[in-house]
Amino acid sequence: MTISHGRAEASAGRAVAIPEPADEMRADSAWTTFAATPLEYVATDDEQTTITEVLTRRADLTPDAVFVSFEGMKVTFGEFKHRAEQAGAALAYAGISRGDKVAVMLPNSLEFLDLWFGSALLGAVLVPINTGLRGAGLAHVLTHSDSALLVAEGELVAECEKVLDSGAGPRLRYARGAGSDWDCAHTWLRGSYQPAVPEAVTPGDVASILYTSGTTGPSKGVVNCHNAFAVAANEFCRRHVEIRSDDVLYTSLPLFHVNAQMLSVMGAMVSGRPLVLAPRFRASGILDDLRGHGATIFNYIGAMLTMIAKQPIREDDAANPARLAIGGAAPAQLWKEFERRFALSIVEIYGLTETATFCLGSPPADVRVGKVGRSVSWADVRIEASDGAEQNDGQPGEVVIRSKRDNVMFSGYYKDPEATARAMSGGWFHTGDRGRRDESGYFEFIDRIKDIIRRRGENISSFEVERVVNSHDAVTESAVVGVPSDLGEEDVLAVVVPANGSRIDPGELIDFCRERLGAYMVPRYVRVVDTLPRTATERIQKYILRNEARSEPMWDREAGA
Structure with a gap:
């Protein structure tokens, strides 16, 4: 069950109206663009500063200049500062304060930006969560991060609930959009609250914890400062x-x-x-x-x-x-x-x-x-x-x-x-x-380093072989791994995903590689798949491909099939 500090009122409160998309055109071009403003930095390249200080300086300097355009909506720097302050007020109303972790599992959106900068204003710590994360990996991030509050896309709520035991994970939970009985993130974020008092954060204070891919064990939370x-x-x-x-x-x-x-x-x-x-x-x-x-x-x-x-x-x-x-x-x-x-x-x-x-x-x-x-x-x-x-x-x-x-x-x-x-x-x-x-x-x-292939006394870069394989017209992407060789060390396996409507002829692909790679780098094996296994951060899980090589059929150029 979600524990909350009560639903926010639906009134607009301090919410900022998003302007209608502008229809500006650059005089020397047919492309829709933005009015140019003089280029002026708000932070020197060697000073110590914070996310909140940069936001404040920018909003004061060019409040009417466009900051971000998202799906036809344009928000100026001044408007965005108000949005961040509103999000900070909503977070403070929910009980978030300095040092608390705020988990955000949202696709690209203005609300993501609001929560990020709103958290920074309070001295809270953003925990961004990959929207593709599932299962044990998701459970690890939600619990290991000690997040006090979670905002998730509505369609992802069920995935979060699957992995959270009763009482585990963030106690405050909000959903953006339909798909759950969690409190509505939009209503909460746009509620009417007393303005939050910004925290005096320092350049070295923690701003975010971002979990990296865990290919052989639990993912690690990288702690970055303002x-x-x-x-x-x-x-x-x-x-x-x-x-x-x-x-x-x-x-x-x-x-x-x-x-x-x-x-x-x-x-x-x-x-x-x-x-x-x-x-x-x-x-x-x-x-x-x-x-x-x-x-x-x-x-x-x-x-x-x-x-x-x-x-x-x-x-x-x-x-x-x-x-x-x-x-x-x-x-x-x-x-x-x-x-x-x-x-x-x-x-x-x-x-x-x-x-x-x-x-x-x-x-x-x-x-x-x-x-x-x-x-x-x-x-x-x-x-x-x-x-x-x-x-x-x-x-x-x-x-x-x-x-x-x-x-x-x-x-x-x-x-x-x-x-x-x-x-x-x-x-x-x-x-x-x-x-x-x-x-x-x-x-x-x-x-x-762990992906270097050792064959016949030579070190082979899987990255270099993949570059060549990926340049073939019939290949969308590939992963190259080493598999055990009867002669000791490893042989080269190319796991390839065909481009839409294409058929991959392994023999022709090998001939293509022979023209572009040293003989010792040319794959011995080819396996065609629909997709490559990936981590939540889109890195290819090569250890899975190595394990599958023991059981899955592969084309072998030395056997001719």
Whole structure:
């Protein structure tokens, strides 16, 4: 049963009316866009600050400028500050105060933003929950996080109730939309309350706990402070997109990940440029969405660029307002053709939830295909050998990071000092990623260390093999893993998902790989599947594929079938 402090009144109270969508047009373009305002930052790139201070400064400086556009609704910075204050008042009315955990299991929405910034105003801690999380993983986050309050999408309430024993998990529960008997989040958030008194939070105070993927055990809660959000946003806007007064940011990444939060939302806050928040990523519709909003910068991760590139070629592909795509894991063989086809530039960055989203980045004026850039302003990054010694340039090893400033890197894993100690061995954060640095200071990502395949005395990067396999027209995505070999060590298995309407001929795919990979890297086995197993944060669960290789049928090029 849900315990609450009573239902809020349905009156509008301090709620802010959302204006009707504006119909502004940029004079030199056919794309709907936003009125340009002078570019003025509200935080320097090296000061210590907080999410709430950035919000207050921005709302005071440009209250009438558009902050976010979501599904046709535009909210100015001034209006959003009122929305955050209203959410803070609703949270305080429910009994939330400094240090309390607020769990949010919502898709991209204005309410997600309201709860995030409303929590920050109170000094409460946001716990974003992946909307795809189910079962034991969901139970772990809801209970381990010590969340006092949960706001979930109505259709997800049943999943939460399945995993929560009586009395376990957040005692205050609200649902957005239909689908449950929980208190209505909209009514509660828009109730009439006394204004909440903002807490005097400090840059090092905890702002969020975000649970990373757990592939071999329970997921870990990454503890990030307020200042990390501002540092990431400044680094992103000032050095890696070099934001301009006519730029419009765009993200289709989920708000329950740090990328959308630290780079896109906080990027808009520190720079004052508007953000288009898409409900979700759609490869078939993203270009038209960019056109419709006049968006100039969009973020990508993983296979997004490959999926966009596999869409049917259109005559107007290059006729879009985007000037920059920024993210991680752009396929090297796709890179230049993607830039040419869509008339934009790709900028690679690299990082983790623990490292303020990114710790390596490419300067826009000197992007190098296949490289993820150099150390950002706040970070020391090096390559370590297995004995902990620093590797020479050109030699592979583990990517490790430490911060040159206070309150940027994560402060540890929530209630897991052992995991924190292992990750921070020797004072450096150990990523579990294998890479190398060249003599000019540019880094290259090779693979997750646990995903390196050892075959006939050679180390094979599954990441590199996947890049080639994914470039085949009939393949939507793939996962490459090592499976036991009769000769010892491992053989290479490619698990592939066919593109819509395509049929994959394993022999033809292997011939395709032979032309593009070293002979020792060419897969021996091919298995065709409808989908790949993933964690709640969309990482492919390769250990499942390795286990399934013992029982599932595979095409074997040495047997010819």
